Amino acid sequence: MNLETQPRRRERLSRSERMADIMRCAGRILRESEDREGIVADIAGRLGIVEGTIYRYFATKRDLIIRVAEEWYEGMLADYDRELAGITGTKARLRFMIWRHLTVMHDEPAMCRLVLDELRADAGYRKTSIYQLNRHYTQRTLAIVKDGIASGELRAEVPLTMVRDMIYGGIEHHCWAYLRGEGRFSPARAADDIVAIVYRGIAAPEDTSALSRLEQVADRLEQITQTHTSNREPSC
Amino acid sequence: MNLETQPRRRERLSRSERMADIMRCAGRILRESEDREGIVADIAGRLGIVEGTIYRYFATKRDLIIRVAEEWYEGMLADYDRELAGITGTKARLRFMIWRHLTVMHDEPAMCRLVLDELRADAGYRKTSIYQLNRHYTQRTLAIVKDGIASGELRAEVPLTMVRDMIYGGIEHHCWAYLRGEGRFSPARAADDIVAIVYRGIAAPEDTSALSRLEQVADRLEQITQTHTSNREPSC
DNA sequence: CGCATTAGTAAGTTCGGTTCATTATTGAGC
DNA sequence: GCTCAATAATGAACCGAACTTACTAATGCG
Structure with missing residues (x-):
């Protein structure tokens, strides 16, 4: 009253x-x-x-959410380059990029889910700065692969975008349950597993020049042994 | 009036x-x-x-949508097994599973998007029969990998679930733009690319027994050639 | 042929996002 | 200290879409 x-x-x-x-x-x-x-x-x-x-x-609720996510994402990516600069070697650098991504998923599940499920699903995501940042970011990963190809460490014919899709798609798929609060996962272990598969998948074959040299040598050996041991029984 | x-x-x-x-x-x-x-x-x-x-x-709009998606999905998966039965070889079977999935994405983008973005994102997805069907389905893929491991064709230590995540996550990531009506993709080519990376990534190393035998032979050759050619100049 | 059953309707309610005409607060210039 | 233009904030609405319910009409079974 x-x-x-x-x-x-x-x-x-x-x-x-x-x-x-x-x-x-x-x-x-x-x-x-x-x-x-x-x-x-x-x-x-x-x-x-x-x-x-x-x-x-x-202007709109969605707008607010996007702004929040963008701000968060920008902060998240701020010192990537600096950290990456301290790491050498294709495999180690690849692993770092993967591990970093997994760690973000691990530490900020709600925000990641927001971006992945809410923002990215909707039309207009491409206008988001998140989309742009993300492009930049995956391109840095592909740059590592390109360097690897240039140095001959990786096969020249690897389909770059598919490597990207498998890495980031794999990460997202792997974290799916965790993002929903079910189960756990270890960023370090997951990074190891992913990089193990991907690296083998895209690495240049083991030095076949050595192998073929051995084959030549073997041929020669057969000639020689035939010449020199044809009158003897195989010893063992 | x-x-x-x-x-x-x-x-x-x-x-x-x-x-x-x-x-x-x-x-x-x-x-x-x-x-x-x-x-x-x-x-x-x-x-x-x-x-x-x-x-x-x-009962609810969501319920209706789920039912529609479930019915579609069940029809989609109906004759998987039969088709797969006609294919032999780890690589070919893997490729088939991947290609099949890509083809569904290609032919029914709207439905796929519905399942991926709408249904799977939401809580309660796990109660969906789609979730169950999907589990079944990816497990069939993992069964192929397991067979490969059992036969020694694939490495014993491959992390099964990560292989699954990379395959299906990679597929989804790859189709992302297409599902939004932007760009195109070829299921066959994408399947080739994925299977190329994954298979190399999880295959057992090239037969090293052959390699090490060659090395032994090379050692022996060196002994022999030293014995028999030490007084000659290399011929060419 | 009459009545229980059940498909279908009309007119709501609720709820969340969004708009806008109005009001209160502030600070710059006098 | 006073006035007034600029602007932060309000409150009461609107709107659209999902959902509810008390009622109406078609059907078919006895």
């Missing part, structure tokens, strides 16, 4: 502060639950503002 | 007929567009019934 008639004091933040506030809160909520229903009302409730306010900052 | 007061003649079908009708119509719509909004109203409109009627047959 006692209606609080006093007009609730309006909290008035600067545009950028409020914006950051909303995004921070949205990020927390997105990490807390995989259910994206009613998120706008939820954010408003937690921040003590009204739903309409959020729409002064983001 | 001229309201048609005549009560529109009710079309009354048997339960099973109406059910089939709805599912058929839903299937058509799901194939026509990737937009799943308003689908219930759409179906009702096309069939000349009212939305409520649909809810006498399916």
Whole structure:
């Protein structure tokens, strides 16, 4: 009965502060639950503002989510290059890229799921900066493969994009259950397994020059042994 | 002004007929567009019934979609075994499984996208018969790998589930753009590429017994040639 | 032929995202 | 300290789509 008639004091933040506030809160909520229903009302409730306010900052709910994901993803990829610079060798570098990706999946399942299931599934994903970042990123992996080919370590005919598809598709598939909160996985072990298969799959054959040399030698041996041992029985 | 007061003649079908009708119509719509909004109203409109009627047959929109997808998927997988029975050899059998999967993606992009993006992303997918069928199906692929290991053709230490993840994850990744109506791909070529990488990746090393025998022979040759040719110059 | 059964309807409710006309707060210039 | 333009925020709506329910009409079985 006692209606609080006093007009609730309006909290008035600067545009950028409020914006950051909303995004921070949205990020927390997105990490807390995989259910994206009613998120706008939820954010408003937690921040003590009204739903309409959020729409002064983001044109649409989807827009808000994308912005949050983009910011997260950019931070995630920030110091890739620096770390990669410290690693040499095709196999080790490949493994690093794979391991890094697996680790992100492991440490931020909710965000990964958001990107993979929610954003990437929808049309308009290609306009996302996430898509661009991702392209960049996989291309760095392919650059490693290209280097390997140039040096003769890898076969020249490997279908580059398929290597990419198998690596990243394999990673996603491998993490599928984990992203849904079921089961566990070890980034290190998974990286080992993937790189083991892929590297063998794309490596140049074992030095066949050595092999063929041996074959020539064997031929010669047969001639010689025939010449020199034809009158003897095989000794053993 | 001229309201048609005549009560529109009710079309009354048997339960099973109406059910089939709805599912058929839903299937058509799901194939026509990737937009799943308003689908219930759409179906009702096309069939000349009212939305409520649909809810006498399916508890929820999602339920309807799942049923449609399940039916399609079951038909899709029906004669796998028979076809596979006609193929021998680890590599050929693997390639068939991969090619088959790619072909489904190629021929039914809308349905595949529905399953991959819509159904599989959501919780409760595991209760779906699609999930079960899929498990069965990938296990058949792993059975081929196991056979290969048993025969010594493949390495004993290959991590089975990772092979599965790389194959099916790779396929999905490869078809990603195509499923969104962008670009093309060739199931046959893609199958070749995948199987080429995977098979090399998991095959047992080239027969090293032959190699080491050659090495022994080479050693012996060196002894012999030293004995018999030490006083001669190399001829050519 | 009458009545139980069941297909189908009409008119809602709910819920979440989105809009907009209005109100309150702020700070710059006087 | 006062005024006013700029702008943060509100609240009450709208909208579309999924779902519900109390009721109506066709059917077929006895």
